[in-house]
Amino acid sequence: MTTYVLTAIGDDRPGLVAALAAAVDEHGGSWVDSQLALLAGKFAGIVQVELPDEHAPSFLDALPSLSEQVGLDVVASAGAGGDDEATGRSLQLHLLGQDRTGMVREVTTALTSQGATIDGLRSWTREAPEGGGMLFEAEAEVRLAGGADEDGIRDALEQIAAELMVDLELDSLE
Structure with a gap:
């Protein structure tokens, strides 16, 4: 095959x-x-x-x-063949905040700096309630490299969330 x-x-x-x-x-x-x-x-x-x-x-x-x-x-x-199965822990990421340029870049750069891989990403924009502008929302499934520290990912993302002024949640899928 x-x-x-x-x-x-x-x-x-x-x-x-x-x-x-x-x-x-x-x-x-x-x-x-x-x-x-x-x-x-x-x-x-x-x-x-x-x-x-x-x-x-x-x-x-x-x-x-x-x-x-x-x-x-x-x-x-x-196809590359080989094993497609994740080798590290899988996490679910959810981000919600005022839409602005560079959000995806900053979050993905933080993930990359910690050795994480994005297995799936879905993002969209929508009107904020009561004329509050546009909101940006994203969900991602993130896989940590074998032996990577989940706390390191959390720290990197919390710093980004504070800078971007967004709500960011990270939950284990396991």
Whole structure:
């Protein structure tokens, strides 16, 4: 079996996921994992698939036709193989505060400085109650490097939260 990670983007319309799933199925593949989203009228997705080795070349040759057929641009990258399982503790991060530039950069820099990896991140903005401007909210699943200190992550994030004037919560997923 050959593993591929597919990235797909196109103008949103019905049938995009069905067309991609059909291409995988028609080549004897399995849809293993995915994250799909709609942002600003664009459909975007990342999908892990496995295909029999003998069908992988024809599958790759078929991907450009999805752009012509349904307007979905798909890029395939060979999977790295190996173990995808987290090696350190997993934490759930939640951030809420007044929207301003640089928030994601500062938080992710603090996480990186402590050797943490972001396994998932979702962020959005929304109107604050009673005309209080825009709020920025984010949720992330963070994995600590083996042997990393959870207190170090907390300290780094609490310093950022004070500087950004945001509410920041960090909870263990275990």
